[in-house]
Amino acid sequence: DGGITQSPKYLFRKEGQNVTLSCEQNLNHDAMYWYRQDPGQGLRLIYYSQIVNDFQKGDIAEGYSVSREKKESFPLTVTSAQKNPTAFYLCASSTEASGQYFGPGTRLLVL
Amino acid sequence: GQNIDQPTEMTATEGAIVQINCTYQTSGFNGLFWYQQHAGEAPTFLSYNVLDGLEEKGRFSSFLSRSKGYSYLLLKELQMKDSASYLCAVRDPRNYGQNFVFGPGTRLSVLP
Numbered sequence: 001d002g003g004i005t006q007s008p009k010y011l012f013r014k015e016g017q018n019v020t021l022s023c024e025q026n027l028n029h030d031a032m033y034w035y036r037q038d039p040g041q042g043l044r045l046i047y048y049s050q051i052v053n054d055f056q057k058g059d060i061a062e063g064y065s066v067s068r069e070k071k072e073s074f075p076l077t078v079t080s081a082q083k084n085p086t087a088f089y090l091c092a093s094s095t096e097a098s099g100q101y102f103g104p105g106t107r108l109l110v111l
Numbered sequence: 112g113q114n115i116d117q118p119t120e121m122t123a124t125e126g127a128i129v130q131i132n133c134t135y136q137t138s139g140f141n142g143l144f145w146y147q148q149h150a151g152e153a154p155t156f157l158s159y160n161v162l163d164g165l166e167e168k169g170r171f172s173s174f175l176s177r178s179k180g181y182s183y184l185l186l187k188e189l190q191m192k193d194s195a196s197y198l199c200a201v202r203d204p205r206n207y208g209q210n211f212v213f214g215p216g217t218r219l220s221v222l223p
Binding site for chain 1: 151152200
Protein backbone atom coordinates (compact mmCIF):
# COMPACT_ATOMS: atom_id res chain seq x y z
CA ASP A 1 0.00 0.00 0.00
CA GLY A 2 1.21 3.52 -0.80
CA GLY A 3 1.51 5.90 2.07
CA ILE A 4 3.59 8.10 4.30
CA THR A 5 5.03 6.85 7.58
CA GLN A 6 6.62 8.56 10.55
CA SER A 7 8.56 7.10 13.41
CA PRO A 8 8.65 6.96 16.30
CA LYS A 9 5.11 7.74 17.45
CA TYR A 10 6.43 9.18 20.72
CA LEU A 11 9.91 10.57 21.30
CA PHE A 12 11.52 11.84 24.48
CA ARG A 13 14.34 14.37 24.42
CA LYS A 14 16.72 15.19 27.21
CA GLU A 15 18.11 18.66 27.78
CA GLY A 16 20.81 19.53 25.23
CA GLN A 17 20.14 16.49 23.08
CA ASN A 18 19.56 16.37 19.33
CA VAL A 19 16.83 14.00 18.15
CA THR A 20 15.83 12.92 14.65
CA LEU A 21 12.29 12.24 13.45
CA SER A 22 11.87 9.92 10.50
CA CYS A 23 9.52 10.46 7.54
CA GLU A 24 9.27 8.05 4.60
CA GLN A 25 6.85 8.02 1.65
CA ASN A 26 6.35 5.54 -1.18
CA LEU A 27 3.88 7.71 -3.11
CA ASN A 28 6.56 8.93 -5.53
CA HIS A 29 5.80 12.51 -4.48
CA ASP A 30 8.38 15.17 -5.25
CA ALA A 31 7.51 17.59 -2.45
CA MET A 32 7.76 16.87 1.28
CA TYR A 33 7.04 19.05 4.29
CA TRP A 34 7.49 19.24 8.06
CA TYR A 35 4.94 20.98 10.26
CA ARG A 36 4.76 21.65 13.96
CA GLN A 37 1.42 21.72 15.77
CA ASP A 38 1.02 22.99 19.33
CA PRO A 39 -2.09 22.15 21.40
CA GLY A 40 -5.20 23.87 20.02
CA GLN A 41 -3.18 25.52 17.26
CA GLY A 42 -2.93 25.21 13.49
CA LEU A 43 0.01 23.86 11.49
CA ARG A 44 3.22 25.86 11.20
CA LEU A 45 5.70 25.06 8.44
CA ILE A 46 9.22 24.19 9.56
CA TYR A 47 10.92 23.10 6.32
CA TYR A 48 9.89 21.90 2.89
CA SER A 49 11.62 20.24 -0.03
CA GLN A 50 10.57 20.35 -3.68
CA ILE A 51 13.15 17.88 -4.98
CA VAL A 52 16.02 15.72 -3.84
CA ASN A 53 19.02 17.61 -2.42
CA ASP A 54 17.04 20.83 -2.11
CA PHE A 55 15.06 22.23 0.81
CA GLN A 56 13.77 25.60 1.98
CA LYS A 57 13.11 27.12 5.39
CA GLY A 58 9.53 27.58 6.45
CA ASP A 59 8.14 30.01 9.00
CA ILE A 60 9.77 28.47 12.09
CA ALA A 61 13.01 26.81 10.93
CA GLU A 62 15.23 28.00 13.79
CA GLY A 63 16.47 25.11 15.91
CA TYR A 64 15.65 22.50 13.25
CA SER A 65 17.55 20.92 10.38
CA VAL A 66 16.59 18.57 7.53
CA SER A 67 18.13 16.58 4.70
CA ARG A 68 16.71 15.21 1.46
CA GLU A 69 19.20 12.68 0.13
CA LYS A 70 16.50 10.39 -1.28
CA LYS A 71 13.10 11.16 -2.80
CA GLU A 72 11.40 8.86 -0.30
CA SER A 73 12.95 10.24 2.87
CA PHE A 74 12.89 13.62 4.63
CA PRO A 75 14.20 13.33 8.21
CA LEU A 76 13.89 16.24 10.66
CA THR A 77 16.44 16.87 13.40
CA VAL A 78 15.37 18.86 16.43
CA THR A 79 18.58 20.39 17.74
CA SER A 80 19.47 21.57 21.23
CA ALA A 81 19.00 25.13 19.92
CA GLN A 82 15.24 24.55 19.83
CA LYS A 83 14.30 25.65 23.34
CA ASN A 84 10.65 24.68 23.25
CA PRO A 85 10.47 21.47 21.22
CA THR A 86 7.43 19.85 22.87
CA ALA A 87 4.84 19.56 20.10
CA PHE A 88 3.15 17.26 17.60
CA TYR A 89 5.26 16.98 14.42
CA LEU A 90 3.59 16.17 11.11
CA CYS A 91 5.27 15.20 7.87
CA ALA A 92 3.43 15.54 4.55
CA SER A 93 4.04 15.01 0.85
CA SER A 94 2.36 16.23 -2.31
CA THR A 95 2.53 16.45 -6.09
CA GLU A 96 1.78 19.49 -8.26
CA ALA A 97 -1.71 18.16 -8.91
CA SER A 98 -2.65 16.98 -5.42
CA GLY A 99 -3.25 18.22 -1.93
CA GLN A 100 -1.09 17.04 0.91
CA TYR A 101 -0.95 13.56 2.35
CA PHE A 102 0.01 13.48 6.01
CA GLY A 103 1.87 10.91 8.06
CA PRO A 104 0.49 9.81 11.46
CA GLY A 105 2.70 12.26 13.36
CA THR A 106 5.35 12.11 16.09
CA ARG A 107 4.74 13.54 19.52
CA LEU A 108 7.95 14.95 21.02
CA LEU A 109 8.22 15.40 24.76
CA VAL A 110 11.03 16.87 26.82
CA LEU A 111 12.28 15.06 29.93
CA GLY B 112 1.32 38.61 3.56
CA GLN B 113 -0.58 35.41 4.07
CA ASN B 114 -3.60 35.29 6.35
CA ILE B 115 -6.31 32.70 6.78
CA ASP B 116 -9.10 33.09 9.34
CA GLN B 117 -11.52 30.56 10.76
CA PRO B 118 -13.71 30.58 13.87
CA THR B 119 -11.89 28.96 16.78
CA GLU B 120 -14.72 26.79 18.07
CA MET B 121 -18.24 25.76 17.08
CA THR B 122 -20.86 23.59 18.70
CA ALA B 123 -23.75 21.82 17.00
CA THR B 124 -26.28 19.09 17.72
CA GLU B 125 -26.29 15.59 16.30
CA GLY B 126 -28.38 15.45 13.11
CA ALA B 127 -28.09 19.19 12.46
CA ILE B 128 -26.27 21.14 9.73
CA VAL B 129 -23.21 23.29 10.44
CA GLN B 130 -21.29 25.71 8.25
CA ILE B 131 -17.63 26.45 8.96
CA ASN B 132 -16.32 29.60 7.29
CA CYS B 133 -12.85 30.40 6.06
CA THR B 134 -11.59 33.73 4.74
CA TYR B 135 -8.18 34.15 3.18
CA GLN B 136 -5.81 36.84 2.02
CA THR B 137 -2.85 35.37 0.19
CA SER B 138 -0.39 36.69 -2.37
CA GLY B 139 -1.52 34.01 -4.81
CA PHE B 140 -4.15 31.32 -5.07
CA ASN B 141 -4.08 27.90 -6.63
CA GLY B 142 -6.76 25.97 -4.79
CA LEU B 143 -8.35 25.69 -1.34
CA PHE B 144 -8.40 22.50 0.71
CA TRP B 145 -10.37 21.37 3.73
CA TYR B 146 -8.98 18.77 6.13
CA GLN B 147 -10.46 16.99 9.14
CA GLN B 148 -8.24 16.33 12.14
CA HIS B 149 -9.28 14.24 15.14
CA ALA B 150 -7.45 14.93 18.38
CA GLY B 151 -3.96 13.43 18.37
CA GLU B 152 -4.20 12.29 14.76
CA ALA B 153 -3.00 13.53 11.39
CA PRO B 154 -5.22 15.69 9.14
CA THR B 155 -7.16 13.82 6.46
CA PHE B 156 -8.29 15.33 3.17
CA LEU B 157 -11.97 16.27 2.84
CA SER B 158 -12.38 18.53 -0.19
CA TYR B 159 -10.68 20.70 -2.80
CA ASN B 160 -11.98 23.80 -4.61
CA VAL B 161 -10.12 25.68 -7.32
CA LEU B 162 -13.08 27.20 -9.20
CA ASP B 163 -15.98 29.18 -7.75
CA GLY B 164 -19.00 27.22 -6.66
CA LEU B 165 -20.09 24.27 -4.59
CA GLU B 166 -18.46 20.85 -4.50
CA GLU B 167 -20.60 18.15 -2.91
CA LYS B 168 -19.27 14.91 -1.52
CA GLY B 169 -21.78 12.93 0.51
CA ARG B 170 -22.59 14.68 3.79
CA PHE B 171 -19.83 17.23 3.21
CA SER B 172 -19.89 20.15 0.75
CA SER B 173 -17.42 22.96 0.19
CA PHE B 174 -18.00 26.32 -1.42
CA LEU B 175 -15.53 28.82 -2.86
CA SER B 176 -15.75 32.47 -3.93
CA ARG B 177 -12.35 33.61 -5.19
CA SER B 178 -13.43 37.24 -5.61
CA LYS B 179 -14.42 37.40 -1.94
CA GLY B 180 -11.54 35.28 -0.64
CA TYR B 181 -14.11 33.10 1.07
CA SER B 182 -14.90 29.43 1.49
CA TYR B 183 -17.14 27.36 3.70
CA LEU B 184 -17.43 23.71 4.63
CA LEU B 185 -20.98 22.45 5.13
CA LEU B 186 -21.55 19.33 7.20
CA LYS B 187 -25.03 17.78 7.05
CA GLU B 188 -26.68 15.16 9.26
CA LEU B 189 -24.03 15.64 11.91
CA GLN B 190 -22.76 12.56 13.70
CA MET B 191 -20.84 12.33 16.95
CA LYS B 192 -17.77 11.17 15.02
CA ASP B 193 -17.71 14.54 13.21
CA SER B 194 -16.37 16.11 16.41
CA ALA B 195 -12.92 17.19 15.25
CA SER B 196 -10.89 20.19 14.09
CA TYR B 197 -11.43 21.37 10.53
CA LEU B 198 -8.49 23.02 8.78
CA CYS B 199 -8.72 25.33 5.79
CA ALA B 200 -5.58 25.56 3.61
CA VAL B 201 -4.72 27.60 0.52
CA ARG B 202 -2.17 26.46 -2.05
CA ASP B 203 0.27 29.22 -2.92
CA PRO B 204 1.40 29.28 -6.57
CA ARG B 205 4.96 30.16 -5.59
CA ASN B 206 7.39 27.26 -5.85
CA TYR B 207 5.36 25.47 -8.50
CA GLY B 208 2.16 25.59 -6.45
CA GLN B 209 3.36 23.27 -3.75
CA ASN B 210 3.29 25.61 -0.78
CA PHE B 211 0.27 25.36 1.49
CA VAL B 212 -0.84 27.98 4.00
CA PHE B 213 -3.02 26.67 6.83
CA GLY B 214 -5.63 28.42 8.89
CA PRO B 215 -5.75 27.94 12.68
CA GLY B 216 -8.48 25.32 12.48
CA THR B 217 -12.05 25.24 13.82
CA ARG B 218 -12.78 22.83 16.66
CA LEU B 219 -16.28 21.41 16.19
CA SER B 220 -18.08 19.73 19.06
CA VAL B 221 -21.15 17.67 18.19
CA LEU B 222 -23.52 17.22 21.12
CA PRO B 223 -26.15 14.49 21.50
